[in-house]
Amino acid sequence: MTDTLLWRLAYDVAEAHQPDATGRCQNLLCGGRQAPCDPLRNAERAMRLARGDAATGAQAPAPRPRPAAPVRPEHPCSGREAA
Ligand SMILES: [Zn+2]
DSSP: OOOHHHHHHHHHHHHHTOBOTTSEEOOTTTSSEESSOHHHHHHHHHHHHHHTOSTTSOOOOOOOOOOOOOOOOOOOOTTOOOO
16 A cells, blocks of 8 residues: 555545446436546546556565575584594
8 A cells, every 4th residue: 555545535536436226427526427437437546556556556676585695614623633
């Protein structure tokens, strides 16, 4: 979730412009226009943008691989010869 405020605003608009059983928007601003109406389309686009999963959305940073440090245990067995 990138922009909660924008998403919330767009969600409210989309809620107010849901098509009814006949596939028409009964919102007062639309007056029975064929769904999806312009406000609903705009709201859904804004919701996608707010979530950041549109084509122009934010790119997640790629996980950086940790450098593998070669840890070699020391062997204290050098030059130990029984005479
Ligand atoms: Zn509408």
